[in-house]
Amino acid sequence: MxxxxxxxxxxxxxxxxxxxxxxxxxxxxxxxxxxxxxxxxxxxxxxxxxxxxxxxxxxxxxxxxxxxxxxxxxxxxxxxxxxxxxxxxxxxxxxxxxxxxxxxxxxxxxxxxxxxxxxxxxxxxxxxxxxxxxxxxxxxxxxxxxxxxxxxxxxxxxxxxVLGVPGLTAYAGLFEVGKARKGEYVFVSAAAGAVGQIVGQLAKLTGCYVVGSAGSDHKVNLLKTKFGFDDAFNYKKELDLNAALKRCFPHGIDVYFENVGGAMLDAVLRNMRPRGRIAVCGQVSQYNLERPDGVDLFQLVGKHICMEGFLVSEYAGEYYRRFEEEMARYLKEGKVVYxxxxxxxxxxxxxxxxxxxxxxxxxxxxxxxxxx
The missing domain is CATH 3.90.180.10 (Medium-chain alcohol dehydrogenases, catalytic domain)
Known part of the structure; x- marks a missing residue:
């Protein structure tokens, strides 16, 4: 400069x-x-x-x-x-x-x-x-x-x-809201973005099976090779999102980290497991629409799904300091790439x-x- x-x-x-x-x-x-x-x-x-x-x-x-x-x-x-x-x-x-x-x-x-x-x-x-x-x-x-x-x-x-708001959002959303545990099935939309790439890696470190969606073949390849996701798909190439999720999650989804909304959220709800959790971080597919796409929220009832929005500002102060030290250690050890x-x-x-x-x-x- x-x-x-x-x-x-x-x-x-x-x-x-x-x-x-x-x-x-x-x-x-x-x-x-x-x-x-x-x-x-x-x-x-x-x-x-x-x-x-x-x-x-x-x-x-x-x-x-x-x-x-x-x-x-x-x-x-x-x-x-x-x-x-x-x-x-x-x-x-x-x-x-x-x-x-x-x-x-x-x-x-x-x-x-x-x-x-x-x-x-x-x-x-x-x-x-x-x-x-x-x-x-x-x-x-x-x-x-x-x-x-x-x-x-x-x-x-x-x-x-990774050491600021997106990293803290990924960490708090996955663990405090999504309550991800070892052995669970985790899906991340917009997975190659600032937040999604970190969510997937943290879920893998926890011992979860992780799948992400992205909007290009290049990003899908990064998810599987650089970020270590178990699987990923290009949502723009999928004619049926419900079928794509059933292919990736034959046993259903325990935790969904929600970044896009609309048709993807609708398809995810149909594939959630009972007592599943959805951490609503954002809905980028809806931001430019005059009228947001509708979603079948009745799926929450029969499966007892917990869907919770959250603000990263709730996790400032001492919580952030703990996160910063843990994330810095992951970066130094090469356990998280960015x-x-x-x-x-x-x-x-x-x-x-x-x-x-x-x-x-x-x-x-x-x-x-x-x-x-």
Whole structure:
């Protein structure tokens, strides 16, 4: 990159610098396009409000997450995460003008470096991950939900994936919600994605029989050769998903890690075993639809199936720290492998996000804004 995060610390404190930001131009209908977003030039002053606990960070890696699509549509009822606000909306973050932006930017959990800090737990130069904007600099008014990066032997981008929210989502969803046990039959949809690849490997480490679905023959091959799934299939080539699942699971499914919804969920329900569990992480096949596909939820009744949605934010704090140490150990020992694709530069962020919905990425999609 043209300028590194280390160079930022050397900038004069109080100086105003350009802050490129990604905004939503308009609410989205159907599949998002690059034209629905825009990279604009905002500005930031290298300072934090006097007496505050705010932290000013330089963003290094931006995370591309399918769930961001759900925030690009205006909803009549508020959700647990607010919709993005499109257009150039003037926002005053600090009345002392320590920080100024001309837009509400897209945001997600990213990897950053502390430039200036009013918080006792963070100092300039610290590396952390947490919710920041899709922009070069972000001011975090209260970094209570930020995590310091502890394992520097891995690429920093891993904290947007296997050591961050996707990894924690896989771990908590499989074990706390799905309650996977040795000897059980586990199915993972969107299995070659950021979350799915980790779910399958954790299930195998537990002693489960694991099958995944993906949208290309290349991804199916990765599932079986690189990630160690017992079997996998290309859902785009299956004329009958119910038959495909019966072929892979002649004895039925104990745990389903749900990432796609729609027709796949309907087929899975017909193949669940009694007392089976479904951990609902996401439903990416539904995000671009005006009217979601219907699903036969009556299957839950006769088979006593437990189907539970969950939010990864419920597993922060001490639970995350336990997960981080366990996952770091798996990575060091080679028991878990991880695949990511890195797009270069903030200008590449819109196309990288849109690519998720066309299945162009393999594994986790991340954008490098600046490299440490």
């Amino acid at each position: 043209a300028s590194s995060a280390a160079a930022v610390v050397a900038e004069a404190e109080g100086e105003e610098v350009t802050n490129r930001q990604v905004i939503l131009k308009r609410y989205v209908t159907g599949c998002p396009t690059v034209d629905d977003m825009e990279v604009v030039a905002g500005a930031v002053r290298l300072a934090v409000p006097p007496g505050s606990a705010a932290v000013l960070v330089k963003n290094l890696y931006l995370s591309c997450d399918p769930f961001m699509r759900t925030r690009m549509t205006r909803h009549s009822e508020p959700g647990f995460v607010p919709d993005y606000v499109p257009g150039k909306v003037f926002v005053i973050v600090s009345i002392s003008t320590c920080y100024v932006t001309v837009c509400q930017v897209l945001d997600t959990c990213n990897v950053s470096k502390v430039v200036l800090s009013g918080h006792p737990d963070f100092k300039p130069g610290d590396l952390l991950w947490g919710v920041t904007g899709w922009e070069e600099y972000s001011l975090i008014p209260n970094p209570m939900f930020c995590h310091r990066i502890n394992h520097h032997e891995f690429p920093l981008s891993y904290y947007t994936g 695949v990511e694709e890195v797009a270069e530069g903030i200008e590449a962020a819109p196309a990288a996000l849109v690519g998720l919905f066309a299945g162009r990425n393999v594994g986790k999609q991340v954008v490098a804004v600046a490299r440490e």
